[in-house]
Amino acid sequence: MADRRFPASDRNLKKATIGIPRALLYNRSRILWSTFFHELELKTIFSSPTNRQTQEKGSERAIDEMCLSVKIYLGHVQELIGKCDYILVPRIVSYGIRRTMCTTFEALPDIVRNIFWQESPHILTYNVDLEHSLPEEQALTRMGISLGFLPGQARRAAKRALAAQKKADERQAKETEQLYKESGLRVAVAAHSYVLEDDYIGKPVADYLKKMGVTVIRADQVDRKAALDISAKVSPTLKWELSREIVGSLWMHRSRLDGIILMSVYPCALDSMVNDMIVRKFEGSGIPILQLTMDAQSGTAGVETRLESFIDIIRMRETAQREQERQREQKKQDERDQKEQDKLAARQRKELERQEKDERKQAQRRRKDEEKREKEQAKRAARERKAGERAARGKKETPQGSGEEAH
């Protein structure tokens, strides 16, 4: 049962203070950790939000080639050394098949131990590795036991902590979902939570975007299960949990986005491949994509210029699209008018034709009448003439005629 790799449990540790670095998985697991330790009635302290000094101090201790986020993390750890009994450095390997984390999360406790081996702070860790059947609940329980708590206590705390975190995640996903329905420019920022929520790297970017009147949507806050399912369709062998959430989220909402900003720290192992894949997969979708790489040197000016130009491009595109739409609409209207006019003209023409026809008919009738009349006149004339002739004859032989009449 007991993991031989865990420090021997010490009952006195029950009153320990746990230091939590405000970096890497902090934003993803804040509620999990604080609930867990709160349930066990342990005191927690957090390092202060990242600033320039955190980053510089971390970079001093780190290996040059480590990514900026890890350097910052080390800065946070250094700040906590001496201020608490234990520093929480979790080890997260995987949540299942094709649901792994970056290998740095796998190595994190040992990185911290070795970088600060002279200070040798006490590291508190829990080991999540689903591929070796170590789920989160069990890992947290073991950590609780190693702190001297009873298995039951530890398990209850773990369960409550996981439930609280899940609830918070779902609520946040729902809130984010609402943003996709906002009017105005909707730009998704695809970045790991530890990049986007970091006060030194990501926050300034998000704030600046908001200042420009953009609706900033976090791609990583999403219904995780749905996002994972969709990412498996978009890119079947993509195996990093954090990347899959982002890819799935972007793909799900692609019809509702005006632009995507792929923000990563230098040099992010996952993003180096996944961002390229995203750009390739989204090529046909017509959504503008900005790739933003943050490193320790980047002052805000350079980033702001790039953001501005990107937003300008989207706006210009929008305007152009709207203009196009307007023109199309105008054209349609014109066509409609033309048709209307044509119809009117046709109707008038028909009217005219009918009138002409009527006139012709009338003329015909008149002519016929005349002909009739002429015929009748002719007949009458003929009759009169005949009558005249008869009268003339009668004058000659009246008796005959009268005799005939009498007859």
Next chain:
Amino acid sequence: MAETDRQKKKIGFPMVAHYNCVVQYFVEQGLGQEYILQPQMTRRTMELGAKLAPDMVCTPFKTTLGSMIEALEAGADTLIMSFGLCRLGYYGELAEQILREQGYEFDYVNLAEYTTGKYRDYFKALRRVCPKLNAVRAGKVGLDALKMVEYIDEIEDLYHQNCGFALDHKACRAAYLRFFADMKRAKSRQDIDAGYQKAREALETLPLNKPAHPLRVALIGEYFTVMDEFSNLDLEETIADMGVELHRWMNLSHRNLHYPGEKNLNASIRDLCTYEMGPTSTANIWYARTCAEAGYDGIIHVKSAGCTPEIDIMPVLQRVGQQYKVPTLYLTYDSQTATAGLQTRLEAFYDMIDMRRKVRA
């Protein structure tokens, strides 16, 4: 095999160190298909890959992509790509996407797609390559192929531990190269054994001018770059030729065929690292510690630019270096690395460990 040449698939595989003759042997003898061996990797391979690959990806992706293109140019119609535990696991899909966008046409077997947690599912991939798979024959040939891997690793070790001291350096090199030519031509287990025996004999009987206690350097580092002589710019040959006995633990036989398991390697380095830090990390730390304890004169750590697992173990290696006072040289290879700079650094390193040895004596 019943299949005529016309029906045979022409299978290509990216270049990996000296192991392509193993793939060739297995594909041709075991699966009864044709294997297309692309030319050795050159600067062109790197340029082809670097042009198409994302900028920040680790260097092996670029060479892999380049050598896939070269395999297609050489006539392959089916490409096989490996799975892996780090970014290597995503190489296959991204490479396919890039190649297809470039307009290449080929059948693609990406082993990463068959990862389900059960090893037997990889046999489905074999069935796709070869629908009329004769499992018994493939199994038998597969075992021979694994033997070939062991032989290759043995000969490589032998060569790099002795080539710096050979009186007739050319003959030594020739025997080494002849071995690979033999492996490439091998049609049966007898051929493999014969080639191995010949090479072993040739290398062992070569007259050496080796001091009783030569300078010993351990080579550790990233799986691919440390084994592939193109990727590490002939590092082994260069350092060995300075008169150094070079030891490298990392190879296919040790890491894959006879891996003692992470737990057993970790047992002796528990004070340095509690957990596995990456796919090859435990082995590298263990070997560095072992060599440091054995009194090696130096350690060279090799990795490609941006290889996260190897970057992550550097703090541990630095600690080993400090604790045991072993000089450690960290080399990072990217697509721009040129031999001149490397040569200078290696010479300086050699001078340093040589002087240390003399001061201590």
